[in-house]
Amino acid sequence: MSFAPSTTSVKLVLLGEAAVGKSSLVLRFVSNDFQENKEPTIGAAFLTQKCTVGDRTIKYEIWDTAGQERFASLAPMYYRNAQAALVVYDITKPASFIKARHWVKELHEQASKDITIALVGNKYDLVADDNDSDDSLRKVSMEEGKALAEEEGLLFFETSAKSSHNVNEVFVAIGSKIPEAKPVTEELGSRPGNVGRIDLSGPALRSNLSDCAC
Numbered sequence: 341m342s343f344a345p346s347t348t349s350v351k352l353v354l355l356g357e358a359a360v361g362k363s364s365l366v367l368r369f370v371s372n373d374f375q376e377n378k379e380p381t382i383g384a385a386f387l388t389q390k391c392t393v394g395d396r397t398i399k400y401e402i403w404d405t406a407g408q409e410r411f412a413s414l415a416p417m418y419y420r421n422a423q424a425a426l427v428v429y430d431i432t433k434p435a436s437f438i439k440a441r442h443w444v445k446e447l448h449e450q451a452s453k454d455i456t457i458a459l460v461g462n463k464y465d466l467v468a469d470d471n472d473s474d475d476s477l478r479k480v481s482m483e484e485g486k487a488l489a490e491e492e493g494l495l496f497f498e499t500s501a502k503s504s505h506n507v508n509e510v511f512v513a514i515g516s517k518i519p520e521a522k523p524v525t526e527e528l529g530s531r532p533g534n535v536g537r538i539d540l541s542g543p544a545l546r547s548n549l550s551d552c553a554c
Contacts, residue, residue, distance in 0.1 A: 356428035357436040358407030361462040364501035393515035458495040465500035
């Protein structure tokens with residue numbers, strides 16, 4: 341007699357400076373798609389995706405937050421009670437790595453104590469064939485990222501939303517760290533689709549669902 345795999349619901353938040361590729365990472369994970377010159381997120385976007393991790397199904401409830409400084413004060417509303425977080429920086433922009441350190445510190449101080457955090461250096465496609473010369477586009481070394489991750493007890497990946505390098509691997513690794521929970525059922529009223537957005541000028545929120553076996 342076979343049993344359906346248990347489903348664990350995981351609230352996950354993305355944090356990082358504007359234009360580091362947070363929304364592109366989520367789009368690649370949820371829809372296996374990439375869009376050049378993606379519009380900046382306003383407030384936050386909400387997406388859901390299922391991912392098979394071992395004998396479990398992880399249902400990610402993803403909050404993709406805006407990176408602009410004027411929205412920073414809203415972040416606690418999204419990472420509150422989150423079980424997981426992606427702190428994203430651009431490996432070609434040192435300032436975004438400094439900001440990532442800030443977000444890691446804030447999560448450790450204010451988020452749930454058992455939150456699983458992945459430090460993600462995005463835009464690997466820009467440096468994949470680099471020879472680390474003086475004119476290299478890479479400005480944050482892999483060693484710097486690994487050192488921060490080891491120091492703070494984080495998962496660490498370098499990714500490319502454009503080429504899909506390591507994107508699914510990030511979510512699988514997070515899922516493997518999440519403790520098993522009681523099975524959950526799908527919410528009533530779920531609608532097809534996979535992208536929702538919070539409009540700060542109104543109360544509407546669209547919550548959507550898609551399926552994927554990473």
